[in-house]
Amino acid sequence: IASLVFSILFYFPMGFALEADKFFIFLLIIFLTISTFTFTGQMLIGLFRDSQTAQGFGGLFITFTSLFSGILLRPDAIPNFWIFMYWLMPGHYIYEGLIMSQFNNDNSPIVASVGSPFYDSLRCTDIASQGEDCVGTAE
Numbered sequence: 001i002a003s004l005v006f007s008i009l010f011y012f013p014m015g016f017a018l019e020a021d022k023f024f025i026f027l028l029i030i031f032l033t034i035s036t037f038t039f040t041g042q043m044l045i046g047l048f049r050d051s052q053t054a055q056g057f058g059g060l061f062i063t064f065t066s067l068f069s070g071i072l073l074r075p076d077a078i079p080n081f082w083i084f085m086y087w088l089m090p091g092h093y094i095y096e097g098l099i100m101s102q103f104n105n106d107n108s109p110i111v112a113s114v115g116s117p118f119y120d121s122l123r124c125t126d127i128a129s130q131g132e133d134c135v136g137t138a139e
Contacts (some may be wrong), residue, residue, distance in 0.1 A: 003031040016102055025101040033094050037062075065091040107137045 007027045015021065040061060044054040067073060068082065069091025078086055086092055112119035112134040124134030 001032050003027060017106070022101055022104075026098065029097045029101065033090075036090050046109055065089040068092070068098065069095055070095075080106060109135045110137060111135055 046112040068085040
């Protein structure tokens with residue numbers, strides 16, 4: 001019920017695509033996210049003797065998930081020794097699922113900022129010298 005309420009209250013005000021399949025994929029990802037963190041908390045309670053230790057490790061898990069999910073630190077900025085945390089923590093997969101489900105088959109024009117990786121991938125150096133915008137799509 002929590003995932004359904006959250007999805008309804010969050011999905012439409014954020015301006016996501018008004019398509020049923022994308023909404024239900026979003027709902028599924030939110031349900032799996034809530035389940036993952038709930039079950040991780042239950043696992044920590046089962047592993048440790050007292051709740052204070054489990055809460056400490058839960059906080060550490062949330063910190064690592066937030067830090068290595070690819071939002072605070074881009075994957076290319078994560079040191080080689082810590083890159084395994086990017087693939088181990090669930091935040092990376094959550095964000096990837098949300099982004100891929102929303103931008104799949106989306107051909108909306110996006111103006112690339114000069115110097116961004118998107119700008120470089122479009123190879124817009126010739127267009128910028130002519131004063132035109134460099135435009136691409138999420139697809």
